Amino acid sequence: MTNHIIFDMDGVLLDSEPMHQQLIYETFQEKGIPFDKFYIETLTGMSAYPMWEKVKHDAARTETVEELMQFHRDYFFKRLPEIQVPLVPYVKEVLEKFKAQGKHLSLASSSPRKLINIFTQQTGIDSYFEVIMSGDDVQYSKPNPEIFLKVAQCYNLPPAQFTVIEDSTNGIKAAKNARMQCIGFxxxxxxxxxxxxxxxxIQTMKELL
Incomplete structure (x- = not known):
């Protein structure tokens, strides 16, 4: 493993994918979009704009992408106060170990920065990361490698010096497209x-210990 490690957030640091998928499903129901949870799984790892661009196309919706995004965001933040997202088991121990070894830790998530800040502060892991890159910071979503390459640019280092930890098909593809090493969780x-x-x-974060 390299000395520079990039973590995805949802599904890697936080067991938040079921929450995201459920709220997307509820948004679909509110909007009368006839897609099931198997379809929603194919959206895992995508940031908001390309995700809703795909949904708009697939469901032949008349709303703009921006209108669909805003409806989902409003619904999400209405539900947010009642949501408590747990850390993935052994994540805190892994972060502690890597820091003690002098590794440089970054977070690269397709989620909005506001959400990343809320969840990392809520779970007490925000201070472990030297660089945090969000879906708001990039033009292209995973599987495009832009988000990972931007992290590498922050360190002024070649991509080959980074290891990405990801849980999604789109995230794995983005890491490989960036020419980075990748651990699939x-x-x-x-x-x-x-x-x-x-x-x-790996099947559990404990394997990284």
Whole structure:
């Protein structure tokens, strides 16, 4: 493993994928969008704009992408006060170990920065990361490598010096497209994700200890 490690957030640091998928499903129901939870699993790892662009196309909706995004965001933040998202088991221990070893830790998530700040502060892990890159900071979503390459640019280092830890098909593809090493975390709560392109796969964060 390299000395620079990039963590995805949802499904890697936080067991939040079921919450996100459920709220997307509820948004679909509110809007009368006839897609099921299997369809929603294919959206895992995408940031808001490309996700709703795809939904708009697939469901032949007349609203703009921005209108769909805003409806989802309003619904999400209306529900947020009642949501408590747990850390993935052993994540805190892994972060402590890597810090003690002098590794440089970053977070790169397709979620909005506001949400990243809320959840990382709520769970007490925000101080572990030297760089935090959000979906708000990039033009293109995973599987495009832009978010990971931007982290590398912050350190002025080549991508080959980074290891990404991801739980989604789109995230794995983005890491490989960035020419970075990638560990695939097989989180059962993330749905049926294809992690076969990862350099290594783990079933639990405890394996990193």
């Amino acid at each position: 097989d989180n059962p709560l993330s749905g049926g994700q294809d992690l076969s392109a990862a350099n290594k796969r």
